[in-house]
Amino acid sequence: MTNQPDPQHLAAELQMVVSRLIKKLRTHSPTAGRLSLTERAVVKQLAQHGSLLPSELAAREKVTTQSMSQILSRLDALGYLTRQPEATDRRKVRIGLTTAGQAIIPAVRREASDWLGRALQATCSAPEQATLAEAVRVLARIVEVD
Numbered sequence: 001m002t003n004q005p006d007p008q009h010l011a012a013e014l015q016m017v018v019s020r021l022i023k024k025l026r027t028h029s030p031t032a033g034r035l036s037l038t039e040r041a042v043v044k045q046l047a048q049h050g051s052l053l054p055s056e057l058a059a060r061e062k063v064t065t066q067s068m069s070q071i072l073s074r075l076d077a078l079g080y081l082t083r084q085p086e087a088t089d090r091r092k093v094r095i096g097l098t099t100a101g102q103a104i105i106p107a108v109r110r111e112a113s114d115w116l117g118r119a120l121q122a123t124c125s126a127p128e129q130a131t132l133a134e135a136v137r138v139l140a141r142i143v144e145v146d
Contacts, residue, residue: 028115038063039071040108047105051096
């Protein structure tokens with residue numbers, strides 16, 4: 001019989017480690033003083049998909065539409081967003097990035113991965129990195145559960 005970890009204990013440990021990792025990523029982020037993690041994630045989503053409806057952004061980032069509205073208001077105030085009425089339904093507005101919004105994409109994409117890549121190289125063997133790659137796939141599935 002395999003010695004399986006207690007799911008509740010594993011959940012508590014995973015939550016603690018992920019929270020600490022997020023805090024660490026924030027400290028190594030050049031844009032952290034200007035943008036929250038969710039704001040940076042929205043910029044990344046828009047860079048990847050071109051333009052999205054606010055409801056699509058909220059669903060992708062697992063936040064309420066009200067929270068997304070506040071995030072978009074903040075990014076808009078910074079001059080990072082464009083708003084274009086939907087062609088088929090003028091009541092809906094597609095959100096995109098302005099030139100200023102596009103200009104921060106390289107920093108947003110690079111900031112966390114630079115530090116994290118160096119940390120992985122400094123602390124993890126090749127087999128451990130392979131284990132983390134598998135764990136990332138598992139975590140991605142977990143994130144999709146409602």
